[in-house]
Amino acid sequence: xxxxxxxxxxxxxxxxxxxxxxxxxxxxxxxxxxxxxxxxxxxxxxxxxxxxxxxxxxxxxxxxxxxxxxxxxxxxxxxxxxxxxxxxxxxxxxxxxxxxxxxxxxxxxxxxxxxxxxxxxxxxxxxxxxxxxxxxxxxxxxxxxxxxxxxxxxxxxxxx
Amino acid sequence: xxxxxxxxxxxxxxxxxxxxxxxxxxxxxxxxxxxxxxxxxxxxxxxxxxxxxxxxxxxxxxxxxxxxxxxxxxxxxxxxxxxxxxxxxxxxxxxxxxxxxxxxxxxxxxxxxxxxxxxxxxxxxxxx
Numbered sequence: 362x363x364x365x366x367x368x369x370x371x372x373x374x375x376x377x378x379x380x381x382x383x384x385x386x387x388x389x390x391x392x393x394x395x396x397x398x399x400x401x402x403x404x405x406x407x408x409x410x411x412x413x414x415x416x417x418x419x420x421x422x423x424x425x426x427x428x429x430x431x432x433x434x435x436x437x438x439x440x441x442x443x444x445x446x447x448x449x450x451x452x453x454x455x456x457x458x459x460x461x462x463x464x465x466x467x468x469x470x471x472x473x474x475x476x477x478x479x480x481x482x483x484x485x486x487x488x489x490x491x492x493x494x495x496x497x498x499x500x501x502x503x504x505x506x507x508x509x510x511x512x513x514x515x516x517x518x519x520x521x
Numbered sequence: 522x523x524x525x526x527x528x529x530x531x532x533x534x535x536x537x538x539x540x541x542x543x544x545x546x547x548x549x550x551x552x553x554x555x556x557x558x559x560x561x562x563x564x565x566x567x568x569x570x571x572x573x574x575x576x577x578x579x580x581x582x583x584x585x586x587x588x589x590x591x592x593x594x595x596x597x598x599x600x601x602x603x604x605x606x607x608x609x610x611x612x613x614x615x616x617x618x619x620x621x622x623x624x625x626x627x628x629x630x631x632x633x634x635x636x637x638x639x640x641x642x643x644x645x646x647x648x649x
Contacts (some may be wrong), residue, residue: 375550378539458540465539467546 373407374467374485377502380404381465381487389492390463396489396500398422404502409449410489411499413460417441418499423449426504446475452484452503459486463496471508479508522570525582527551530562548583555585 380401384391398405410422418440427449428434435443443450451472459466469483484503488496525547527538538554541547547565555563565583570576 372546375546375553378550379553462537462540464537467540468542 372483373404373502373504374483377401377404377408377485377500378465378467378487381500390488390490390496392491393421393489393498393500407504408500408502409453410501411440411453411456412497413456413499414497418453418456421498424502444475446472448474448480448482448484448503448505451482453486453501456486456499456501459488459499460496463488463490463494474507480505481508522572524568524570526566526568527554528564528566529554529560531560535564544582551583552585 381391384395393410396410398408401408406424406426408422408424409420409427411418412421420435420438420440423431423434423436430448431443435449440450440453440456443453445451451470455466455468465485465487467483467485469481471479471481474480482503482505484501486499486501489498489500490496523542525541525544527541527547527550528535529538530536539550541550544565544567551563551565554560563583563585564581567580567582569578571578
């Protein structure tokens with residue numbers, strides 16, 4: 362992946378979306394097997410993958426950033442096992458819209474974490490599949506920062 | 522809620538490529554897509570959903586395409602050309618076309634002249 366000095370380009374979601382586009386090529390979307398964390402080592406800790414073929418999404422990969430934040434690795438567990446006041450749960454809250462439209466969607470927002478601190482976050486969820494209209498898997502990424510007491514910002518303008 | 526959809530023109534139709542809740546990100550991504558030159562046109566549509574009326578208002582906040590650029594370039598060239606005085610055209614020399622009547626008259630004169638010459642030669646031959 363090409364490095365750039367543009368601060369906007371450094372945003373996780375744009376860089377991850379750029380990688381998704383590279384993997385997509387002329388297809389509608391890349392396959393889950395196309396995703397290789399070694400190709401995006403600086404982004405991979407913030408990423409997650411889910412299998413959405415069943416009744417409930419199941420984590421097939423969770424990056425180290427989220428594992429540390431949660432205190433455990435939820436790989437193999439359903440999405441519902443994740444507490445709602447976590448970045449992973451908030452960042453995946455709109456996954457049904459990605460499944461319905463089969464296109465990448467990125468949203469930002471804020472929530473109060475388990476420590477009672479307000480957290481600004483931005484996430485992206487992208488479809489993975491054979492390009493036959495079905496989306497059997499999702500690739501996503503999310504990062505966040507806590508709002509300082511004197512921080513008047515209400516939206517995440519420049520997350521790393 | 523305000524969302525920004527990136528649309529790409531592909532296979533003779535507009536298709537939704539991705540959705541953002543941040544205009545700056547959406548426009549930046551649209552420009553990045555445009556640079557790849559894979560699609561003939563890219564646009565960003567702002568969608569404002571009014572929960573009270575349950576209606577969605579849309580407007581284009583960014584649009585760029587090769588076609589637009591070509592049109593712009595064409596307009597620019599035409600405008601530039603209009604500012605210069607065109608060089609004076611050299612008059613093409615008029616080609617004279619003989620009228621059919623004149624041609625017939627000339628032919629008659631030649632034929633009559635020929636016969637006259639023949640009669641004159643015969644007259645001289647017989648006298649001599």
